[in-house]
Amino acid sequence: MSLDPTDPPPLSPVLLAGLAARVLPPLPLLGRPLAGPVAARLSQMAFDRLQRRHEALFQRLAVLGERAFLVDPSDLPVRFLLRPAGVRPGLWPIADGDAPPPAAATLRAPLAALLALLEGRADGDSLFFSRQLMIEGDMEAVLVLRNAVDGADITLERDLAARLPRRVLTMARRWYGDIDGLLHLVARAAWQPAALAVAEVQP
Amino acid sequence: MTTASLSLVCPAGTPAALDAAVEAGADAVYCGFADATNARNFPGLNFSPVEMRAAVARTHRAGRSLYIAINTFPRAGEEAIWHRAVDSAAEAGADAVILADLGLLAYAQATHPSLRLHLSVQAAASTPEAIRYLAQTFGVQRVVLPRVLTLAEVTELTAAVAPVETEVFAFGGMCVMAEGRCQLSSYVTGQSPNTHGVCSPAGAVQFRREPGGDVTARLGDVTIDRHPAGAPAGYPTLCKGRFRANATTGYLFEEPTSLNAAEHIPGLIRAGVRALKIEGRQRGRAYVARVVGEFRRAIDAAVTGGFTVPDLASEMEGGRATAGAYDRRWR
Structure with a gap:
């Protein structure tokens, strides 16, 4: 596993x-x-x-x-x-x-x-x-x-990947970066309520 | 590269890390040979004599300096290994050798009189008397000060030993013991940083994930820490271990923490310190590039204005920093 x-x-x-x-x-x-x-x-x-x-x-x-x-x-x-x-x-x-x-x-x-x-x-x-x-x-x-x-x-x-066209690599890298950025946003949003709760508890 | 009187001395455990240090703005790079003559004798690290010659040539082409650390203490009957290292450094064209052992200083001075000598932190010279003696007897031109002095003490010592230059640690691993004298690693593994060049040799280190998810770190037959998965970690050294004493579990000697004296750069410049040293020949080139780059910017900004303390938390042992003895208020 x-x-x-x-x-x-x-x-x-x-x-x-x-x-x-x-x-x-x-x-x-x-x-x-x-x-x-x-x-x-x-x-x-x-x-x-x-x-x-x-x-x-x-x-x-x-x-x-x-x-x-x-x-x-x-x-x-x-x-x-x-x-x-x-x-x-x-x-x-x-x-x-x-x-x-x-x-x-x-x-x-x-x-x-x-x-x-x-x-x-x-x-x-x-x-x-x-x-x-x-x-x-x-x-x-x-x-x-x-x-x-x-x-x-x-x-x-x-x-x-030297044989792949440079444009394909650039596009793949951009897509990966875009999706990764969106997922980070989702992860932060998911944690936001918990973070606020912690902030309320801690002076 | 230097815009300040303060020279930035940076670590390199591989030729790639050396190139990264030069690229990131090091004034000088220090390296070691791949044997027990230097205090970072880890598997797969360091330079062969051929690689060292090429490294010196590349560093000089970039207008920077290269120092070679031969900073362990020769084992009785095996002095030839250390003498050969000094000879190789001289032949490679190193700008200085960093030595700790008095016998080796005498050998270097007698055999290669034009070779510049720096005193390693491993020699633990921290008084004007000790430093003057080493300068007068062996021609030592720079002393790397132990990490136990306050900024005020560094300032006082620097003025007292001039024209001998002082160099101080600014970032990286913290050695909390008397440098060059620590026997903790030797006590457990039979090998020490002082004579074998390695603290907590990799062959004696084991990490194990326990069924509940905790991680256990062992050095030889001794369990030195057990912590939950995900908790920040440090090097598997006895001095950073967590033990149970008097029914309390905690760090007995020192918590896993990195030195970061960046905030003291302006003060160190005012103190007349000649060089700032970054620890970490065992670290990867990404660490070297990042830390050296940040310190280059910080030193330059301390001279030209706009100085800010760089954020290097992600590179730190245990994820925490300390200004160490520079800020010490007790005696």
């Missing part, structure tokens, strides 16, 4: 997609198909492309040997097994509910935070201090991964 009711992820387009995937499993590319053969192929393609474009990063990660990480986007019903080095490196999606294979460590955060970490747009310690990022397991392996990734110049748009 990647969504933990004791620590819900923030309201975001990713969370809505994740919730839709939970309640609408018959729709193509939603629900379990997120971890199906198509998703597996796409994940491995993305991993292979990053490996080709960031040779120095993967050289630094060679010290990890066979150690793997369970990467858990808390707002999606899918997790990923990441093995950056070893005999068979790669990235594999695991459907929610399926038992994950053994991993040295688990990293759990909303997808946006995980992507920001990957691209060096967020600081891992800051996410950890604010509990947006949860880590369990082999901390040495986590630091090797975090520090190496932070030192690399990964830009997913450039590294993975």
Whole structure:
């Protein structure tokens, strides 16, 4: 179970997609198909492309040997097994509910935070201090991964989506931003009565 | 880059963080080699000698300085590792080395007489007598002051030790123990920041989510904290741990908090302090870019007008800040 009711992820387009995937499993590319053969192929393609474009990063990660990480986007019903080095490196999606294979460590955060970490747009310690990022397991392996990734110049748009027309990327980014902004407004509005009540109690 | 007499000295644990620091307006960047010779010896962090040479070249091309921290204490019988680090720093063309150990200061002075020497905070020199001795004996030109002095004491000390320059911490992790002397990490894990370059080594740290949702942090065999999911966190160090004593549970030594002395920038300029240091070589480049950028603007504004204290709450340990000893009113 990647969504933990004791620590819900923030309201975001990713969370809505994740919730839709939970309640609408018959729709193509939603629900379990997120971890199906198509998703597996796409994940491995993305991993292979990053490996080709960031040779120095993967050289630094060679010290990890066979150690793997369970990467858990808390707002999606899918997790990923990441093995950056070893005999068979790669990235594999695991459907929610399926038992994950053994991993040295688990990293759990909303997808946006995980992507920001990957691209060096967020600081891992800051996410950890604010509990947006949860880590369990082999901390040495986590630091090797975090520090190496932070030192690399990964830009997913450039590294993975270079063949897509720039206009498509710009539109997608704008739509995501618009929906995200609306959801933040909804979340603030939903909290407003509670915030007012707290303000009345506190002098 | 400098518009003030106050130089901004910034951390870099990776080449990418170094570029971020330079881009954000650092006057100088400090780094370390990937071994026990520096006090941020964390897995996957720091520079090889080849990377360090390239880093010096890039920093100089940008018109900034690069300091190399070799600020741990050599272990008996293994001095060669530390000597090699000083040699590599000199060969790389570093603008200064930041040292703590007296033997290493003597080695650097004898072997590389033109290499500028800064005294690390790890040496805990906080009196005019100690600083003058180190300046006269080893040629130390700048002293990084321990984080235990009030602004008035910093002012007094800076005037007393001139022309030796003083450098003070302005932002980042707070070390509440006597710097360079703390044995807490060593007591539990066998490794210390002073000789292994790492406080709470990652291999000894475990976080575990308990069935009820609480998160437990352990260092070696010791549980150092347990808190509800979502509660702000700090580094898993013994000094920031929460323990039960006399039927009360609380932070025994210090609460997880970051130093933020930004409000004292005008006062530190008036005090004649030469450099302001940002802690955080273990942090990501996003932290470096944000904190350095904010401090660059704050220092420049303190000189040109319109000074305001930057809001950096999201970067802080435990989500809280303190001005530390700068504001201390007790003795």
